[in-house]
Amino acid sequence: MSSSDSDHDRDHDRDRDLTSRSAAGLAAAVRSGEVSAREVVDAHLARIEALDGSVHAFLHVTADGARARADALDAQRRSDGPESLPPLAGVPVAVKDVLCTRGVPTTCGSRILEGWLPPYDATVVARLEASGAIAVGKANMDEFAMGSSTENSAFGPTHNPWDLGRVPGGSSGGSAAAVAAGFAPLALGTDTGGSIRQPAALCGVVGVKPTYGRVSRYGVVAFASSLDQVGPFARTVEDAALLLEAVWGHDPADSTSIPTPCEPILPGLERGVAGLRVGVVRELTEVDGIQPEVSAALEQAVKLLEQAGATLDSVSVPSAIYGLPAYYLIAPAEASSNLARFDGIRYGLRVVPGEPGSANAAAMNGATRHAGFGAEVKRRIMLGTYALSAGYYDAYYGQAQRVRTLIIRDFDRAYEHFDVLLSPTTPTTAFPLGDKVDDPLAMYLSDVCTIPTNLAGAAAMSIPAGLDGSGLPIGVQVLAPGLGEAVMFRVARALELGFGFAARARPGGPA
Amino acid sequence: MSELTREQVRHVAKLARLDLSDDELDRFTGQLAGILDHAARVSALDTDGVPPTAHPFPMVNVLRPDVVKPSLDRDEVLACAPDARDGRFRVPRILEDEA
Amino acid sequence: MTPPEPSTPSTPSAPTTPSETDAPDTIEVGLDGHADGWELVVGLEVHVELATATKLFCGCANEFGQEPNTNVCPVCLGLPGALPVLNELVVEYALRVGEAFHFDVPAQSVFARKNYFYPDMPKNFQTSQYDEPICLGGHLDVDGVRITITRAHMEEDTGKTTHVGGGGRIHDADFSLVDYNRAGVPLLEIVSEPDIRSSEQAKAYASELRATLEAIGVSDVKMEEGSMRVDANVSVRRRGSDGFGTRTETKNVNSIRSLGRAIEYERARQIEVLEAGGRVVQETRHWNENDGQTHSMRSKEEAYDYRYFPEPDLVPVAPTPEMRAAVRAAMPELPAARRDRLVAAWAITERDAAALLGTPGLADYAEAAVSALEALEALEALAVDGARGGSPRDIVNWVNGEIAGHLNETGSSPAALSLAPAALAELVGLVAAGTISRNQAKDVLGEALADGRRPARIVTDRGLAQVSDESSLGSVIDGILAANADAVAEYRAGDDKARKKKRGFFMGEAMKALAGQGNPQVLNRLLDEKLEGNG
Known part of the structure; x- marks a missing residue:
């Protein structure tokens, strides 16, 4: 090659610059012509190539498709002008591998779906494409979104970019790590019990679980249908709002999609929090084993919001402590049914046991599921099947659904006095890989603060709130009533300004 | 509530159409008992007269018009299948009492 | 509730032979439900495929007889990520059924998942209705007897399996092939109380049900194509007893007539078992049109555990007064x-x-x-x-x-x-x-x-037209009477018996002359006139 070392350094610096910019900044730069969409995509692909070997945020990188899409957008800008570009034109995005992408492998982190090419796009994937955002790859995840560390991926864990010896959280660990590592400024994940917020907290990025029904679930491989919700990851609150506004809204293909119009977030993002009433949820703050630095970060968040003019008080949501046990009945029950379709007949893996020709369909089903599912998925299928089975339904699933009603009522009462609520996102910062793999219950406890929101169907998001003594990110959680995204984002924005995290901190790890 | 036997676990695995090794059976019996112990805490709450929540946002009558939309291309559908023949999905023989 | 419905076996029932068609419906046990001290108790579960343009939860065409796996999409194939959306016409049809059979329509009905594994079911659960069906407590009057209909609920149909090798029999097959065109086709399951006491009454009920469903335009009710499937729950008990005997469920009944035969067979079989000191096994049985018998399919002794729970991907159906009024106004x-x-x-x-x-x-x-x-x-x-x-x-x-x-x-x-x-x-x-x-x-x-x-x-x-013209018929008769003057005289002199005989002779001659195409009424009248009147 003829390029000199200094050319190479210049390219490298430029790539670093592009991969640390916000989505809003990149979209503006592409629109203005400062950079082409192709340059933006190439910079991010180069960073993925250089660093994802150690992070393993992606299961599948769609480099060719991304470049082709970038070239098409650049051509569109030349022929039809910058105004013709959609809002996120040229912005790379990582897509959790639980979202169906037509003709692109979609595995959900499972052997049972290895090699499957969906014949259709999820609604959010289609909307992403329409927004001009460019999918650069399918992000790693806990198998079928069951897990809190991404160690349950059948294709190997993702490493936390802040400390490669630690987990990125889960189940959307690949999405969180991709954004933290600068592989893409945006990512989509799903959150069933905290699977966006918990990895966002552990990776030092913003993660949003929107109101249930706000974002279409069509084409999202189901874990627990009444709890699953798609949401954005970003390094800034504004970017998270941009991505959410690009994909949310009513979808007639999802019967649980809310038809009422979405109140835009961005226009009011900078309105501040003066006069807002913020409640700190006692039950989610005083959890067992909470790391002192996490409590300290929450206290700092309280001070920041008070300084910004909000009224802070503590509030009790008594039934919230029953969220975790209720969740571990409801989610596995729904999952046991949702995952029944993986039987080796229509798609994915098939394992035929015994002598050739001797097997029957049922034996094939059982062997396929045995070989295709990992331990955590099997555990939850078993748990859910048991919770629904004759004689146990009322005591387990039925009771959990009634507890759900109580949690909703308690939150409703809290929101009579408060506009938003506040809590830690997770009790601790990122834990070492392998720490909890043999103790499912300990792993489940890392979702104790995030689960109640899923049961209530409400909105919540995690904001970076500094680093602990080991240099690991801490998250705080802003909770809002259903459809309360706009006010939730205002509070998140105020915390972002107060903590100054996005402006100052970058993962030191692989970069 | 949490007295889970190995036989019960075996029965549940059968319902779930999931082969388990002896090792898995042993491991899951212990682990599921522990998780169920924790989950059984929900029974501590008094829920008399409390209706269950199936949907966080109650809606009714989400309906679509009876209008035909294009189906998938059969070749694309069958290309996903582990085994197909004569335009159909091929499976090992089915026992009558499988269900 | 209905047990899982395994695929219809690939071998279609052979057409009935004339001898079978002529065979009596009943076996010697007796025609009514009260012979030999035993009483027959029957309840019918009827599955009706609704005549909509599209399937229950997706826009795929609801058509019979298409190329395999051509009417399929992510939803009805149960592809990961796909979600159902309810067809509004199915709800309208269910409400029509509600009107026609005097059902209560609760304020809200809910879909549930019925979980069991079978290759013809793409999701390995059937989306059905369980404890909150759309119709409850209706009835149908049959020959002056009121049969209570417990419920009617909406659910999806399964795909079809074909068994290859082993003579097409499911158990001996080498392998099976699955076509999901029928998967997701809308069904209404209509379940009667065990109010029926004879095979005739069962046939009348099924027939009236079919005629009513046809009249209200919700289905083409073709039993032979499977768009109406009748399963019979049959038991017997000692006459005068209040309790119910153990019942069997007989499937694969492809006509109203076969329904009667299958019930009679089951009744005789159960009585024979009981009278020999045995016990009836609760099970699903398969009617075989060819040998006129039911055969055990599988035992229900180990109860199924369907793990029903409310379908989280669908919201409740709450028929509004407007929806119901519109249906009522349009009832045929x-x-x-x-x-x-x-x-x-x-x-x-x-x-x-x-x-x-x-x-x-x-x-x-x-x-x-x-x-x-x-x-x-x-x-x-x-x-x-x-x-x-x-x-x-x-x-x-x-x-x-x-x-x-x-x-x-x-x-x-x-x-x-x-x-x-x-x-x-x-x-x-x-x-x-x-x-x-x-x-x-x-x-x-x-x-x-x-x-x-x-x-x-x-x-x-074919030149079949009768000759009715009076003048041509008259001249034919005139010719015959003239050529047979003796016979005319005998006619006029004879008693009633003789006259009748002669008259038949004249008619025969006339028809012969007309090559069979004379109008018999006109010929008769003209003959009478000429013999009696001015002749």
Whole structure:
């Protein structure tokens, strides 16, 4: 090659610059012509190539498709002008591998779906494409979104970019790590019990679980249908709002999609929090084993919001402590049914046991599921099947659904006095890989603060709130009533300004 | 509530159409008992007269018009299948009492 | 609740042989439910495929007989990520059924997942309704007896499996092939109470149910194509006992007649088991049309555990007063009312009216033919040559006779007949006008059914028209009487018996002379006139 070392350094610096910019900044730069969409995509692909070997945020990188899409957008800008570009034109995005992408492998982190090419796009994937955002790859995840560390991926864990010896959280660990590592400024994940917020907290990025029904679930491989919700990851609150506004809204293909119009977030993002009433949820703050630095970060968040003019008080949501046990009945029950379709007949893996020709369909089903599912998925299928089975339904699933009603009522009462609520996102910062793999219950406890929101169907998001003594990110959680995204984002924005995290901190790890 | 036997676990695995090794059976019996112990805490709450929540946002009558939309291309559908023949999905023989 | 419904075996039931068709419905145990100290108890579960354009939860076409796996999409194939959206016409049809059978329609009904594994079910759960169905507590009056209908609920159909090798039998097959075109087709399951006490009553109930479903336009109710499937829950008990015996569920009954046979078989079998000191096993049994027996499919002794729970991907159905009022306003005439109307308007018997309504499409066919007949009479001047007169009763006689017979033989449906209702009216007109005799009309009908030619055309083609012209018939008679003067004299001198004999002779000679085409009524009248009057 003829390029000199200094050319190479210049390219490298430029790539670093592009991969640390916000989505809003990149979209503006592409629109203005400062950079082409192709340059933006190439910079991010180069960073993925250089660093994802150690992070393993992606299961599948769609480099060719991304470049082709970038070239098409650049051509569109030349022929039809910058105004013709959609809002996120040229912005790379990582897509959790639980979202169906037509003709692109979609595995959900499972052997049972290895090699499957969906014949259709999820609604959010289609909307992403329409927004001009460019999918650069399918992000790693806990198998079928069951897990809190991404160690349950059948294709190997993702490493936390802040400390490669630690987990990125889960189940959307690949999405969180991709954004933290600068592989893409945006990512989509799903959150069933905290699977966006918990990895966002552990990776030092913003993660949003929107109101249930706000974002279409069509084409999202189901874990627990009444709890699953798609949401954005970003390094800034504004970017998270941009991505959410690009994909949310009513979808007639999802019967649980809310038809009422979405109140835009961005226009009011900078309105501040003066006069807002913020409640700190006692039950989610005083959890067992909470790391002192996490409590300290929450206290700092309280001070920041008070300084910004909000009224802070503590509030009790008594039934919230029953969220975790209720969740571990409801989610596995729904999952046991949702995952029944993986039987080796229509798609994915098939394992035929015994002598050739001797097997029957049922034996094939059982062997396929045995070989295709990992331990955590099997555990939850078993748990859910048991919770629904004759004689146990009322005591387990039925009771959990009634507890759900109580949690909703308690939150409703809290929101009579408060506009938003506040809590830690997770009790601790990122834990070492392998720490909890043999103790499912300990792993489940890392979702104790995030689960109640899923049961209530409400909105919540995690904001970076500094680093602990080991240099690991801490998250705080802003909770809002259903459809309360706009006010939730205002509070998140105020915390972002107060903590100054996005402006100052970058993962030191692989970069 | 949490007295889970190995036989019960075996029965549940059968319902779930999931082969388990002896090792898995042993491991899951212990682990599921522990998780169920924790989950059984929900029974501590008094829920008399409390209706269950199936949907966080109650809606009714989400309906679509009876209008035909294009189906998938059969070749694309069958290309996903582990085994197909004569335009159909091929499976090992089915026992009558499988269900 | 219904047990899982395994795929229909690939081997279609062989067509019934004539000897079987002629065999009596009953085995010696007895016709009614009370013979031999045993009482029969029957409840029927009827699955009806709804005649919508699309499936229950997706926009794939709901069509019978397409190439395998061509009417499939992510939703009905159960692809990961796909979600159901309920077809509004299915709800409307369910509400029509609610009206027709006097059901309560609760304020809210809910879909549930019925979880079990079977290769014909893409998600390995069936989306159905469980404890909150759309219709509860209806009834149907059959021959003066009220049969309570427990419930009607919406659910999706399964795909179809074909078993290859091993003679097509499921168990011995080498492998099976699955077609999901039928998966997701909307079904309504209508479950009766065990109120039925005889096979005749079961047949009458199923027949009336079918006629009603046909009348309200929700299904094409073809039992032979599986768009109406009747499963019979049968038990017996000692007469006078209040409790119920152990029941069996018999599937694969492909006609109303087979339903009666299957119930009678089951009854006799169960009584035999019990009288030998045995015990009836609760199980699903399969009716075999060929050997006229039911066969055990699988034991229900190990109860199924379907793990029902509310379908989280769908929201409840809450029929509004407006939805219900619209359905009520559009309700068509139901079979009972239609029977009464036809009996009164056409002067036919109850039995004739019931027969018309007992075959899907037959009453519509008859009504169309009667309309055509009335139009023919109104336009007599323009009518096909010689076709006028005739009554609705004549139409009904043909429809319930030759035409019903033809449908039975060919397995065709009235709508598919090559003889249009107007053509039948024409035939009746030709007979009424004396253009052809009733016996000739039978031949004409046969040809018309075979090749679709109009009756008038067949009459012309074959030169069948009767000679009704009085002057030509008169001259024929004159010639015969003149040539047989002796016989005329004997006639006039003879007693009644002798006169009758001679008269038959003169008619025979006249018909011979006319090559069988003389109009017998006119000939009779002219003969009388010439022998009695001025002759």
